[in-house]
Amino acid sequence: MKRSKTAHELDRPVVRRLRKLCLSLPATTETQSWDHPNFRAGKRTFVAFEVFSGRPSIAFRLDPVTVDLLSRRKQFFVTPYGRGKWVSLRADGTVNWKLVAELVDRSYRTIATKRMIDALDRNNS
Secondary structure (H helix, E strand, O other): OOEOOOHHHHOOHHHHHHHHHHHOOOOEEEEEEOOEEEEEEOOEEEEEEEEEOOEEEEEEEOOHHHHHHHHOOOOEEEOOOOOOOEEEEEOOOOOOHHHHHHHHHHHHHHHOOHHHHHHHHHHHO
C-alpha cells in the first residue's frame, strides 16, 4: 500500500478526536514520524494515524491474537509494517468511536509501563 498525506488530511476531525483520546492518557505525547501523527506512551508508539492508498486509517499496537481477530472484520486490515502486532481501522467512513476508545486503551496497556497503567487505573476509579 502506498502512503500519501497532505496537511489537510492530518488536520481532519478524525485526527483531532483521536488526538484528544490518546493525549488524555498518562505520560502520552504526539510525535510526527513518516509525516503522520504517532501517539506515544513514554518512548513507545501505541497509536498512529496514517493514509494508505488515499484512505485514512488508525493503527493500533495490540497482541497478535487480537490483531488476527480484528483483521477478519471488514473495516480492519493488518498494518503493512506491523509484523503481526499492528492492526488498522479504515477511518474514511462512519467511525465507531466507542470501539476506537476501547482499542486506544488496549493499545496503550499493551506497551505502557506498570507505573503508567497504575496512573491510568487511578484516574479511572
